[in-house]
Amino acid sequence: MGKIIDALQQALPLLGVAANVTAASTSNIFAVPDSAWKSLNDSVSGRLHLASPAGLPCFTSYESAWGLDANAPNAAQCQTVKSGLSTSLDIISRFGGYHNPTFSTCMRRGQKCTLTATEGIRNDTCFQGTVPDYYVDAQSVEDIQKSLQFAQQYKLPVTIKNTGHDYRGGSAGVNTFAIWTHNFAPDPVITENFTPDECPSPVGPVVTYHAGQIGTHLYNSLQGTGYMIVAGSCPSVGPSGGWVAGAGHGIFTPSFGLGVDNVQQMKVVLPNGTYVTANRCQNQDIFFALRGGGGGTFGVVTETTTKLHPDQEYSYAFVQLPVTDVRGANEVLVANAERWSEEGWGGVYGVLDVAGSPNLVWLGYNANLNLDEGKASLKPVTDYLEALPGSENLVSIFKTLPNQITAQNDPVLLSILLPEAGVSLTRSSRLVPKKNFQTADGQKALVDALMENKFGWGAVIASPTNYTLAESDQPGGPGESSVSPAWRDSIWHLTYTTTWDPADPVATTPEALASMFQEMSEAMDPIRAITPGAGAYQNEADVYEPDPIGSFWGEKNYARLLAIKKQLDPDNLLSCWNCIGWNVNDERHECYLNVRGIGPSN
Known part of the structure; x- marks a missing residue:
């Protein structure tokens, strides 16, 4: 689509007819003035993008939130996408790529933009599915703050995506505005005797890494240091993202604890754009929620500091x-x-x-x-x-x-x-x-x-x-x-x-x-x-x-998490399937199926 400003200039006029194209939509994303999108783009250094499924270059037509249009396929780009269909690191490098592709499709309507490695250009339609309509390629705390403040101003449903390594579709959502943290990944930093902010004493050696860091790079950064870390086993898992938000297991958790047990401090942008530090000495409710409460719900974690252990045989x-x-x-x-x-x-x-x-x-x-x-x-x-x-x-x-x-x-x-x-x-x-x-x-x-x-x-x-x-x-x-x-x-x-x-x-x-x-x-x-x-x-x-409540958290934890959620995000702008405080009939979930009586009713 070329440079983002060109893409936005081409797309913004469509917002004027979006109400007709998406008459059934309840998302506020179509009511945002063109000038506001341009202002947001300027404030995040041109990193606001229109989102499309990874397979789009291979299709001759494209149905987005704004309707059906012809699409000019690109054979070279199509081949690049196809060659990386089963390569984890390639998949996560594209905003529209998902480790489990079905959760980028609209399962309920059978609409998709998925590919096989043997196909070439397809005379067929690529559907937006559950891929968000807009995203900010966030590469700083300020980018995330600007994005969440914008979402608050216009009451936009927000999806948080890091790697898209997800088995239940938590980093996708119909007619949502996304914050992509994958490229917010400066080198990890080791501190030999770290004292968490506002805490009275040090906790020993730690490593601090940002939102976009992935497991394989984190492990490589520790090679030769004499330290080991508890993180996920799959190379493309984001240890600062949904992995730790869900508990965080790996091959060494039996002896060294879950990911949540090893975290010493987290920094997070809350849904209202406030940037806070959470640890055992301050913002303890937030620290509780970020470690087990589920991803994409309480804010956007920008930085995690976790315990290091002596490496060994x-x-x-x-x-x-x-x-x-x-x-x-x-x-x-x-x-x-x-x-x-x-x-x-x-x-x-x-x-x-x-x-x-x-x-x-x-x-x-x-x-x-x-x-x-x-x-x-x-x-x-x-x-x-x-x-x-x-x-x-x-x-x-x-x-x-x-x-x-x-x-x-x-x-x-x-x-x-x-x-x-x-x-x-x-x-x-x-x-x-x-x-x-x-x-x-x-x-x-x-x-x-x-x-x-x-x-x-x-x-x-x-x-x-x-x-x-x-x-x-x-x-x-x-x-x-x-x-x-x-x-x-x-x-x-x-x-x-x-x-x-x-x-x-x-x-x-x-x-x-x-x-x-x-x-x-x-x-x-x-x-x-x-x-x-x-x-x-x-x-x-x-x-x-x-x-889900009894299985994922237990009633007592869930009650506390729900109270925190209502305090931090009363409009439930950050949400996902089965997340704390979710609404099954929220438009962002409309592409899920109804199975065993669970799923959208419309």
Whole structure:
């Protein structure tokens, strides 16, 4: 679209007819005067942009919020987009790119702008879907303040987007104004003995990073410093964004705590444009809300300061073998789960593809056990697999990793995570409490429930089972976080997952998507039935989780979060699907399906 000022000059006249084109819209975005948009653009140094789906260069027509128009496809740009369809870092470099492309489409109307790698220019329409209409490419605190003040003035629905690495569509929204923080990413800064603002004493070594920083760059910045950090496992996850806002798990959280436990200070622009610092000594309600209350809700975090730990060696285990006796495989994994948790393993294990070629996979990292102890810890599962027919195909790798960066770049770990980029998927999940593993009857009930699903399962072992929560962070303390209490007593973050091609015309019909989401949601019901009062990791949860309040936060935390939300954002300008204080019938959610009675009613 050329330079932004040219694009705006071309688009602004359309605002005069927007009322006719979008007569059903309730968004105030179409009532903003042309002069106001130009003024905002000037105030953010020309970084106000019209937003479009990443696939637009490959289509011959384009239906945006202002109606249907011809589009001049660009073969070179189209090829660039297609070549990065499954590359996480490429996807997140475009505002209109989403890690899970289905959530940039209008699922309810079957309207999309998705591509396959083999297609060229398509004589078809690219639909705006849920991609916001305008965005500011925010690269400073002032950019964010100007944007939020503008949104307040005109009562605009606001979407916050960092990387778009999201499994439930939280960084997209119909007819919204977006703030994109991905390019607000100066180099991380280490402070050897940091004292949080207004606090009386230092907390030790920390690293401070900004809103747009991503995991792979943060890990690389720490290489050779002698320090390690708790952050996400996937390279494109933004540790200052939705990751920590939802709790923040990774392969080392069992021993070093969740992301929320490690944060020492956050700086945030509130919905009214005020810039504040939150920590255990000031703005404690905001600190509580930002650490577990969910992303895109309470403000725009610009800077996070988190604890550093001495780097060390880690024991590594990877075991894999096709299995025919799925129940037997489930039984050995369930029987040893509590002990593995107590020993500090982090990673993932489970039985995959149970409807096709069942495969037992066990991938783990341990900061507490040496190599021999690690082998002994996994002996029950390796003995079981070695006794099976076909054990000559057993993959069994045990080794010592010298540091965190080696662990994070483990080819096996990346082979699990990276294929999710650009692929549409949905999952259902549950934090399974320790008590479900502690009796023979409990183990049997869990195995029985696992046997009812057809998708296969993966247990992410990321609960802080070997981490002692500081007294200041206990319930009622100044550093209390708002994550589900279930995190503190769970052994598994159990997940079921299914995927589909986001450009498949059959798989992406509203009927097919609704069926897929419903089947995935209902598949977790047997686990929900035997884990009453447990929770779910909101960042990797069922899109149609039947009890989001109880599962993501718990009633007590939710009540406090809702009160904070009403105080900070009384007009609910910052919102997303299943976020604190959300309205399911808000126009920004109109492209979601209605599944299990959950979803927009219009």
